[in-house]
Amino acid sequence: xxxxxxxxxxxxxxxxxxxxxxxxxxxxxxxxxxxxxxxxxxxxxxxxxxxxxxxxxxxxxxxxxxxxxxxxxxxxxxxxxxxxxxxxxxxxxxxxxxxxxxxxxxxxxxxxxxxxxxxxxxxxxxxxxxxx
Numbered sequence: 001x002x003x004x005x006x007x008x009x010x011x012x013x014x015x016x017x018x019x020x021x022x023x024x025x026x027x028x029x030x031x032x033x034x035x036x037x038x039x040x041x042x043x044x045x046x047x048x049x050x051x052x053x054x055x056x057x058x059x060x061x062x063x064x065x066x067x068x069x070x071x072x073x074x075x076x077x078x079x080x081x082x083x084x085x086x087x088x089x090x091x092x093x094x095x096x097x098x099x100x101x102x103x104x105x106x107x108x109x110x111x112x113x114x115x116x117x118x119x120x121x122x123x124x125x126x127x128x129x130x131x132x
Contacts, residue, residue: 013052018065020046024113027078029089035115036082043121044074045109046093051102065100086110090126098130105129 023044029035048065057063073096083089090108097106111123 016050016052016056018048018050018067020044020048020067020071023071023074025075025078028082029078029084029086029112030115031084040115041113042078042086042089043109043111043113043123044093045111046070046097047107048097048103049105051104054102062100063102065097065103070097086112086124087126090124094126094128098128103130 023046024041025044026039027042028039029042030040048070050065054063074093077092077096078089081092083092090110093108094106097103105127106129107125107127109123109125111121113121116122
């Protein structure tokens with residue numbers, strides 16, 4: 001009699017990330033009077049790590065992060081409000097993204113593209129992680 005061995009199912013551990021790269025918006029931002037009068041270009045790079053234990057499901061869109069919704073919400077808050085600091089804008093974006101319960105960590109890079117001569121950009125990078 002021949003014994004058949006079944007292969008063990010492999011278990012994988014992985015991270016799932018949603019990336020929004022090089023979103024450029026013309027927004028009202030800055031402390032200086034001239035910045036309050038004229039909009040300026042800001043580049044957004046956002047990296048969202050989600051709960052890898054939740055499998056993406058076509059029939060359950062709450063199992064994913066909808067990047068289109070996030071982009072539309074960012075456009076909305078940048079049209080509605082003047083932000084004096086990039087840090088303040090980043091906090092508002094964190095609030096939007098962390099509304100989704102599967103989000104574990106978010107890194108936001110914001111860069112003013114035209115504010116300082118002889119530079120490609122100046123800006124910030126901020127990360128926030130959900131307490132587990």
